[in-house]
Amino acid sequence: MGTGLITLINRLILIAAFLCSTSASAEQVIKLASTTSTENSGLFKFLLPKFEKATKIKVRVIAAGTGQAIRIGRNGDADVLIVHHPPSEERFVAEGFGLKRHKLMYNDLVIVGPKTDSAKIRGVEEATIAFSKIASSMQLFASRGDESGTHLAEKEIWKRAQLNPQRTRWYLSLGAGMGSTLNIAVAMDTYALTDRASWAAFKNKKNHTILMEGDKKLFNQYSVIAINKKKHGHVKFDLVKKFTNWLLSNDGQKAIRNFRINGKQMFFPNANREQ
Amino acid sequence: MAGTEDTANNFLDALLLALDLITGLNAGLIEIVGLSLSVSLGAVLIAGSIGLPLGAALAVYNFRGRQISIVLLNALMGLPPVFIGLTVYLLLSRSGPLGALDLLFTPTAMVIAQAILITPIVAALSRQTCQGLYEIYQEQLRSLGATPLNMMLTILWDARISLLTAIMAGFGRAIAEVGAVFIVGGNIENFTRVMTTTIALETSKGNLALAMALGIILVLLSIVVNGVASITADSVSRSKANR
Amino acid sequence: MNILPLTLKNVTYYSGGKQLLKCNVTISEGPNTMVLGPNGAGKSIFLRVCHGLLKPTEGQVEWTGKEQDANNPNQAMVFEKPIMLQRTAEENLAYGLKLRKAKKDVIKQRVSQVLQRVGLTEAAKQLATSLSAGEQQRLALGRAWVLEPDVLFLDEPTANLDPGSTAEVEIIIQEIKKSGTKIVMTTHDLGQARRLGGDIIFLYGGALKEHSPAEKFFDSPKTKEARAFLNGEILWGQD
Numbered sequence: 001m002g003t004g005l006i007t008l009i010n011r012l013i014l015i016a017a018f019l020c021s022t023s024a025s026a027e028q029v030i031k032l033a034s035t036t037s038t039e040n041s042g043l044f045k046f047l048l049p050k051f052e053k054a055t056k057i058k059v060r061v062i063a064a065g066t067g068q069a070i071r072i073g074r075n076g077d078a079d080v081l082i083v084h085h086p087p088s089e090e091r092f093v094a095e096g097f098g099l100k101r102h103k104l105m106y107n108d109l110v111i112v113g114p115k116t117d118s119a120k121i122r123g124v125e126e127a128t129i130a131f132s133k134i135a136s137s138m139q140l141f142a143s144r145g146d147e148s149g150t151h152l153a154e155k156e157i158w159k160r161a162q163l164n165p166q167r168t169r170w171y172l173s174l175g176a177g178m179g180s181t182l183n184i185a186v187a188m189d190t191y192a193l194t195d196r197a198s199w200a201a202f203k204n205k206k207n208h209t210i211l212m213e214g215d216k217k218l219f220n221q222y223s224v225i226a227i228n229k230k231k232h233g234h235v236k237f238d239l240v241k242k243f244t245n246w247l248l249s250n251d252g253q254k255a256i257r258n259f260r261i262n263g264k265q266m267f268f269p270n271a272n273r274e275q
Numbered sequence: 276m277a278g279t280e281d282t283a284n285n286f287l288d289a290l291l292l293a294l295d296l297i298t299g300l301n302a303g304l305i306e307i308v309g310l311s312l313s314v315s316l317g318a319v320l321i322a323g324s325i326g327l328p329l330g331a332a333l334a335v336y337n338f339r340g341r342q343i344s345i346v347l348l349n350a351l352m353g354l355p356p357v358f359i360g361l362t363v364y365l366l367l368s369r370s371g372p373l374g375a376l377d378l379l380f381t382p383t384a385m386v387i388a389q390a391i392l393i394t395p396i397v398a399a400l401s402r403q404t405c406q407g408l409y410e411i412y413q414e415q416l417r418s419l420g421a422t423p424l425n426m427m428l429t430i431l432w433d434a435r436i437s438l439l440t441a442i443m444a445g446f447g448r449a450i451a452e453v454g455a456v457f458i459v460g461g462n463i464e465n466f467t468r469v470m471t472t473t474i475a476l477e478t479s480k481g482n483l484a485l486a487m488a489l490g491i492i493l494v495l496l497s498i499v500v501n502g503v504a505s506i507t508a509d510s511v512s513r514s515k516a517n518r
Numbered sequence: 519m520n521i522l523p524l525t526l527k528n529v530t531y532y533s534g535g536k537q538l539l540k541c542n543v544t545i546s547e548g549p550n551t552m553v554l555g556p557n558g559a560g561k562s563i564f565l566r567v568c569h570g571l572l573k574p575t576e577g578q579v580e581w582t583g584k585e586q587d588a589n590n591p592n593q594a595m596v597f598e599k600p601i602m603l604q605r606t607a608e609e610n611l612a613y614g615l616k617l618r619k620a621k622k623d624v625i626k627q628r629v630s631q632v633l634q635r636v637g638l639t640e641a642a643k644q645l646a647t648s649l650s651a652g653e654q655q656r657l658a659l660g661r662a663w664v665l666e667p668d669v670l671f672l673d674e675p676t677a678n679l680d681p682g683s684t685a686e687v688e689i690i691i692q693e694i695k696k697s698g699t700k701i702v703m704t705t706h707d708l709g710q711a712r713r714l715g716g717d718i719i720f721l722y723g724g725a726l727k728e729h730s731p732a733e734k735f736f737d738s739p740k741t742k743e744a745r746a747f748l749n750g751e752i753l754w755g756q757d
Contacts, residue, residue: 060380075368412601417571
């Protein structure tokens with residue numbers, strides 16, 4: 001029985017050694033920090049294999065909230081970022097952590113809610129009007145409340161509508177990711193602001209649907225930013241350059257355009273183009 | 276009534292989906308199960324090597340501050356996993372003290388975080404068990420000429436069945452944990468994605484049936500591992516008694 | 519035998535502020551020394567102080583002989599309840615020898631010899647904790663015997679055994695004595711004391727009241743406490 005124990009320990013040490021070696025493998029790998037909404041839409045699953053096939057470079061995606069993704073970049077724990085909050089991105093580059101912001105693609109934000117639509121926002125053309133109707137009828141609204149790109153865009157709309165929903169009975173500030181927020185919105189029959197791709201990929205829609213869309217101001221710009229080698233010498237800059245070049249190239253932009261959910265295009269490539 | 280019906284349907288769907296995944300030997304499932312097991316077993320190996328003798332030493336040796344150490348150890352059992360995850364993240368981050376090791380967002384980081392999480396549990400339970408035995412044994416063992424170190428080793432061996440339970444408690448805590456492994460592992464597909472982080476991910480995608488199915492499979496996995504441990508312990512002790 | 523006589527010089531033992539033992543005594547080679555007294559007289563404490571499990575509050579416990587022998591006397595103790603380890607009978611016997619880093623063949627030889635002498639050869643590979651109370655106590659005696667101690671202390675070794683097992687244990691104790699070990703034993707069984715005892719130490723209230731050859735003690739005890747004890751009067755041994 002003593003020998004059995006020793007064999008077991010040997011096997012476990014082998015497993016441990018394997019795990020360690022996997023982390024230091026010789027293949028070409030870069031780490032991409034992005035947001036959960038982008039990852040959950042399925043875009044990367046569609047896009048990255050194409051890049052890997054063309055260049056043999058493997059991209060590992062770490063998905064987190066916008067704030068955390070940027071912090072991961074700042075710490076040098078990733079080699080490149082794809083996020084969608086221009087003010088934070090500009091600050092990131094200004095502080096020298098990011099090399100340059102390259103516009104990549106955009107999608108839009110929509111308001112979802114129960115089909116019964118008690119606030120009657122269906123067909124409304126501007127988000128500020130929709131928000132005002134929700135506020136005045138005091139219908140439940142689920143906010144991400146996590147300082148993410150979507151949340152900050154939402155705050156902008158309240159500001160433009162000159163409303164303050166904080167500390168009202170109908171405004172639920174959740175501090176959660178897009179998926180959790182949508183789960184709660186559906187379970188509690190609330191309205192919510194979400195990006196189109198997240199909603200399209202979301203599998204728990206129940207009786208909810210898109211009630212307001214098409215507001216030009218609800219425009220979600222994605223950018224790709226390489227981490228600055230000067231700040232973090234270890235980043236795999238050459239590999240990242242290949243990645244950003246590919247994303248911004250015709251091949252990459254075409255791939256983005258071809259990504260569909262239920263036959264509908266989700267992301268609109270706009271590299272090197274004015275808005 | 277509609278609510279309960281919905282829930283029952285969801286659960287049934289989940290159960291069927293779980294069976295489907297298992298019998299179909301779904302490749303994705305096998306991958307995350309394999310990683311969950313190796314990460315948690317790795318953590319158990321570390322926690323056992325440190326925690327079991329630590330507990331025995333606390334039981335046997337008398338020293339100033341022994342009582343406080345025991346209280347602290349028991350308190351550490353309640354360390355929040357997210358807190359551990361955050362701390363390990365800050366340590367392993369490139370901007371942190373151990374950044375050069377390049378361990379962040381790898382399975383090794385996950386093993387480390389889980390080991391930190393469960394070592395106090397294993398040590399505290401070991402201390403409890405060993406102290407019980409120590410109180411019974413100590414006169415006789417001292418009479419035979421045993422040093423405290425001898426007593427430690429003798430008690431650890433004699434208590435092996437109970438200590439296995441301590442190890443299993445650690446394993447259970449590790450494999451069910453999601454906060455720490457999410458932060459230090461990054462939930463990277465095909466690399467650091469384990470069962471619990473997959474459940475969290477699928478939930479956030481609204482794939483409730485799949486998330487539930489994975490949860491069921493995780494419970495089954497835990498039962499299987501505990502079953503294997505129990506049978507091994509039983510057969511070992513029975514073989515001794517019948518010789 | 520060169521570690522005897524054992525001398526307790528002005529030894530006292532206090533616990534919880536109370537004096538539980540006070541005595542001056544010399545234990546020499548020779549016949550079995552029985553330590554008698556009512557409950558609470560301090561017999562168990564006396565034994566443990568002699569054996570070294572308890573340190574006296576005052577006074578010295580001195581063995582005889584060259585320093586290394588005197589400081590590390592080869593002695594053993596058997597307790598009222600035998601504590602067996604979760605391993606086979608023969609592994610339990612080997613335990614003390616392994617602690618002393620004895621050679622494998624020495625261990626093997628002594629263990630099988632002692633197993634035979636205590637009548638447990640058939641149980642050699644059985645889990646020790648699955649043996650009966652009598653068997654476990656015989657095994658405990660064996661565990662001490664295998665160390666070939668110069669002195670063997672026994673604390674009420676048959677208190678929990680039935681008459682049959684008691685008889686077996688007494689036979690083994692006599693065998694151990696014959697093989698050259700000095701026996702120092704407590705008992706509350708006067709019959710046992712008469713059967714086995716050659717030398718009597720009588721304790722009462724933590725004090726040594728009498729120390730004399732067995733015949734003298736049983737026929738003409740000097741103190742009133744001893745007389746009352748031998749008469750079977752219930753004494754609680756405390757002040």
